[in-house]
Amino acid sequence: QQPxxxxxxxxxxxxxxxxxxxxxxxxxxxxxxxxxxHGEAPVFLMILLKGGEQKGHEKISASFNExxxxxxxxxxxxxxxxxxxxxxxxxxxxALNFGKGTSLxxxx
Amino acid sequence: xxxxxxxPRYLIKTRGQQVTLSCSPISGHRSVSWYQQTPGQGLQFxxxxxxxxxxxxxxxxxxxxxxxxxxxxxxxxxxTLELGDSALYLCASSLGTAExxxxxxxxxxxxTVV
Numbered sequence: 596q597q598p599x600x601x602x603x604x605x606x607x608x609x610x611x612x613x614x615x616x617x618x619x620x621x622x623x624x625x626x627x628x629x630x631x632x633h634g635e636a637p638v639f640l641m642i643l644l645k646g647g648e649q650k651g652h653e654k655i656s657a658s659f660n661e662x663x664x665x666x667x668x669x670x671x672x673x674x675x676x677x678x679x680x681x682x683x684x685x686x687x688x689x690a691l692n693f694g695k696g697t698s699l700x701x702x703x
Numbered sequence: 704x705x706x707x708x709x710x711p712r713y714l715i716k717t718r719g720q721q722v723t724l725s726c727s728p729i730s731g732h733r734s735v736s737w738y739q740q741t742p743g744q745g746l747q748f749x750x751x752x753x754x755x756x757x758x759x760x761x762x763x764x765x766x767x768x769x770x771x772x773x774x775x776x777x778x779x780x781x782x783t784l785e786l787g788d789s790a791l792y793l794c795a796s797s798l799g800t801a802e803x804x805x806x807x808x809x810x811x812x813x814x815t816v817v
Contacts (some may be wrong), residue, residue, distance in 0.1 A: 596747075602704060604725055606790075608718065624760065624802055625802045625803065627801075627802075627805055627806075627808075629808075635810070636808040636810045636811060637709075637746075637793070637794065637806075637808045638808070639805045642803075642804075642805050644803075665765060682745070682746060684801075684806075686801075686802035687748070687759070687802075688751070688759040689734070689751050689753065689758045689759045689800050689801065689802070690736050690748050690751040690759050690761075690801050690802075691736075691748070691801050691802065691806065692748060693738075693746040694745065695744070695745035696745050696746075
């Protein structure tokens with residue numbers, strides 16, 4: 596089953612914060628986050644495993660609530676380079692099911 | 704180290720034809736997955752191979768098939784192409800299971816069916 600992402604699209608000014616949510620109807624072992632810039636391949640951001648540990652790098656972090664089967668991606672003090680489409684991926688057998696993506700545009 | 708290499712980058716085919724796409728994973732990665740990406744549906748899982756065995760398959764018709772060779776390179780084939788098969792086809796490699804290690808994606812093959 597495909598995870599559900601919200602919102603579908605976000606427009607921010609540089610320096611503002613954003614939260615992207617991902618929820619699943621089934622129990623999760625892990626949640627993955629990827630970013631895809633226009634015309635490029637999706638790039639891995641981070642994996643969150645069962646345990647609710649918040650991970651991150653630079654000003655992008657994420658949390659995983661396995662009981663609620665939800666994950667959230669936090670973008671703090673957004674930069675122009677954060678623009679792109681963000682996908683969450685959830686475990687499905689030996690592969691990942693991805694949400695339809697959240698389009699993020701950061702403007703000057 | 705070299706990333707995931709997909710060939711060709713662009714392809715134009717006519718309805719009814721068949722097509723073969725190729726993917727070379729990162730050296731040492733034995734798992735290769737294929738995804739179809741379209742604007743309306745996002746990333747749709749096609750299949751996953753590990754050590755030449757298909758371990759998982761998505762909900763696509765039998766016209767979509769794939770295989771993996773002993774050197775981990777993978778190919779996917781689409782027979783009797785339809786207009787709706789026009790999409791970006793992405794290959795992703797993983798060290799082990801994607802759920803534990805995540806993916807490295809290739810740049811994709813843009814298939815246009817006319």
